[in-house]
Amino acid sequence: MDITLRRVIRPNLEDRQSHVSDMAIYEIGGQVFLIAGYEGNTRLVSYEIGSNGSATFRGGLTLPGGPSVGDLGSIAVGAMGDLVVTGLYGQHPQVVDVRANGSLALEGISSFGRDLGRAPGDFELVDLPGGTFAYSISGTGNLIEVDSFRSNGSGVVESVVTVTGANGGYMAIRDVTIAEVGSATYLVAAVSGADTIISYSVADDGRLTEIGRIGAANGLGIHLPEVITSVHLGTQTYVLVGSAGSGTLTVLRVPANGRLQAVDHVVDDLGTRFDGIVAIETLMVNGTQLVFVAGSDDGLSVLQLLPNGRLIHRATIEDTLESTLQNINDIEVIQNGNRIQIFVTGTVEDGISLLEIDIAEIGLTRITGTAGQSLSGGTNDDVLFARHMNVQLTGGAGADRFVFDAGYGASGSLGTIMDFQPGVDRILFPSLPHLSNLSQFDIVSTANGAILTYGEVSVTIRSATGQPLTADDFTQADFFEFDSHFIGNAPDSPVFDYRPPAPDAPRHLLGTPFADRLEGAGGNDTLMGYDGNDVLIGADGHDRIEGGDGADRLVGGTGNDTIHGGATSADLRDEIFGGAGNDLIDGGYGNDEIYGQEGNDTIIGGFGSDVLAGQQGDDVITGGPLSDLIFGNDGNDFINGGFGFDRINGGAGADRFYHLGIADHGSDWIQDFSDDEGDVLVFANGRARPEDFQVNFAVTENAGVADVAEAFVIYRPTGQIIWALVDGGDLDSLMIQFGSDATQYDLLA
Template sequence: MATVRLHTATNFFDKTVTSYGSVTDATGSLFQRTDASGNRSDLFGAFYYDPLGYLIGGDTTGFDVFQSGALVSQVAGIDLPVLDVAAAFNSGSWHNIFDLALAGDDTVLGSEMDDRIRGFAGDDDLKGNHGGDNLYGDGGNDTLEGGLGNDWLAGGDGEDTAIFDVAFADVTVNEAYGGFSIASSLGTDHVSGVEIFQFSDRTLTAAELIPTPPEEPEAPGAGGGAAGGSGGGALHEGTVGHDRLLGTAGNDTLHGGEGNDTLDGLDGNDHLVGAAGNDTIRGGDGSDTLNGGDGNDMLTGGASEADLRDVIFAGAGDDRVDGGFGNDLIYGQGGDDTIAGGFGADELHGQDGDDVITGSAFADVLTGGAGADFLNGGFGHDLINGGSGADRFYHAGGSEEQILGHGSDWVQDYSAAEGDVLVFGDALASADQFQVNLSHTEHRDSGERAGQDSVQEAFVIYKPTGQVLWALVDGAGQDSINLQIGAETFDLLG
């Protein structure tokens, strides 16, 4: 059993603010930390992140980022950067999303931002606090309270309870796609898999809520509103206001129009367009096409294994994109975008702007395009092209398991003259732990060279593990190969 509190003042991609969390009342196994011997360790006390997402302090002994499967370890009392937490949370994360691998009867208290919290096994108490939160009870008899904001509550197995700090007379209830939409002064929550609804003045079962029919969408140009459907597909056009458009189990087309809109495709192969405004677009299950349009948008492919291959166009603006499950194709287009492939072998293109691009545990393709981009292939063996501009190519440091798990990345266009830098995630490493080997390579089937016939590849090797971290196509033609460790940069050819 444990109590976890998430403390946040900003998102993980803000490069100026330190975020932190704390765990109290840990009396049993909290995060399942698996090593070669099958051991697990508890997490308790405070833990802190630097602006790049590294753990930098606290008395944390270890925790596991569930959806990425990536182990994060922190030795008590030692200021030791470990796995890039920001990258690990990119499974859904443009803003403070936590997927906590909790075991037992736990209490998780959300932050002021938009949190994603899972209880997993046990009778859990999940509180979203402020923001648009996603709470998943999973197994056990759980209690879910979204708090302020438009939240999504999913009870899962067991007899679950949703709590609303308002009187039942002050809410509007509608049936909505296997659950209920409950609107009040706190926001509009979508609730599914919950058996008991507790309000400030009474407690009701799901059968006693007496839902009212869903509202019809307003005509275009009539102002803000909500629209939804439950048939085999829907076409919904938003308004000049701030709309919320819900799809169906079929193949839907949702167009937000002007305003800061929220579009949820739900099941099916949907086509969602945010258009103008700062929109939130969720494809849901199926093979979806998402287009953010103008504005600073947040786009998510889907959060379950039923999410297939999505095609996402972020549009103009500084967008946050997460492909979710499936082998996705993502284009950042204009602006300084943050792009995460999610779960699958993804193809990620930053295009214009200074982008942050993160792959998955599979073999991904990442291209930065124009601008000074940060490219992290993630776990797996990836193909990376920074494009024009001074780009940074990241590889995780930490334990031998983490380094080996991160894989070997092929970098097609490393150029020291353009300001490109290789970034190693362990600030305690030293330059003499790396060596550069030169060799010609060719495709095992076609026999074709990876680069120019007359120029060898440069293989940057981490000597403690003997692993090739980066293979630089035509790297032998470089006068310098610059490696950043912590705050220092070293020329591996110097």
């Protein structure tokens, strides 16, 4: 199955100063229209798309209000379609009529989302016995608003759900999706701030009740979940989660009780193109469930979701000089005639790439129903899925995938492949435990093929030529697409005569004024991004990484790395990941997100309102001049909010919370101060004494546990509130130390 570039739809002159922020597809009277919104000038444009790939401009519309068009959602109204445009700063969502000829007209201003501070960036609509409801994410990222919704876009606020962590910590909701299981309806939210996926039951009146959570704390290998969607396949409902920080796609099953269960988890590699994933689209074609994924990896991959929730890789396309696949931010997909049309836009290049897949090339998906069954493919790239033992699989022509998934604990003969083509076909074993390398198979040559044995199971392989097969005829890529380490068509590895590689020489890689992707290796590398929205990955070694101006993603990897986001005010919002090792990270300018990860890290937010997370290890974290959100996470951390009014969550361990003792240092909220864990306040003025402080108690609505007072620590000489401790009324002791003196005093004594 091949993905080809049909054309690039170039913007009109007035739209060339801005990139497309979102797209939507409409089918009206047998015609297909693509609607695109531009970020910088609040414009919508409409194109009629022919089954031959033609794109005809049908009109544009400039919306009133803020400087960017956000997500485009839709509701059906008779034979026509209404477009609901969200994300307009300072404006409520706006309702746009898509007319039969594809032209656009402003119909009205929606009234839902009005309590969220600005229009929501994303929302979901669902029809319930009590009416139609809209679920939207607040501009602050930690609220889900529930509105009753009418076809004209008006709404009435029914309830607001505040999403917090186990200790009341701030949570950044990135995306929501609706999942229906039988008569039950669930809303599932991707919460980036806690690497968590939360499921809610949806009542007939639209109200939400949390059912459960699954995420990194449960061992799920996700980091910064960014996008989520649901799929109903056969008798099962699945949720697909794309996590930008970990470059992963996770499949969660939604059972009848709504408690999510992990089914599959795949990781991007050089053979695929969804690192930094921000976009997922799905399409069912002739019984084959396809999944389209992309992000900052300068390309797009197509996977197939099997009925049991497993993923297999079908095709990948990389960016070229002709296409616009750099830093993809949106995908739309439709079946138009005998082709799949994929519309892709990114944040770097002008235009929308129209990619196509010939439906005939997808091939057949055949699944066994009983043990001993025979399955045959056709002349294209087929998937033969053996869920039972002792099966017989014949692929035929094309690049076929033979999937043996009889379940964990199977023993005996899985079956026979009748016509295997080495280097063309794939043999996949998704349920065999700890299988990750070709060298783990026992391969015995036969007169017309070979027998593969792993543990208690075996597969008989007959070659398509009828000739014997030896171990040298097989490669790593014949068997492994996805596992916990890599995904895609991995390069062959010397598994039979392995020798450790020589240490890598240091790399010195320099970027350009544009969007670059630079990767180090095993040495102590230097990576300089300069201007543009760069992706810099240090990998192994003690690396130096400089993002420069722009919105960069900086990843240290293993080793003690030094990472700097940017040194000028042209630096934008960077995402920085220290990786394993004791790293020094300075966000520089911009409202950055910084994650120390493993090791004892030193993190400096710099100029901006930053989100800082130390994560594992004993970290030293300093906010900066503005109001920051700081998480210490595990370990005995030292946290200095810096100048500004900061929100701080120390996490597990004996943490120290520092204040300079002057007015400009602000008044900091500490969300989880714990005397049981040995937390301590640190006041910089070494001449201060306990009698210089008083502690007042008062209940603050929505701050923490209801009816539990907060503790306000006041410095009497200035009257300033230095710290506000959430639920501080439950403390038995409140320890403080002054300057460099390690002596601790109890302010509650």
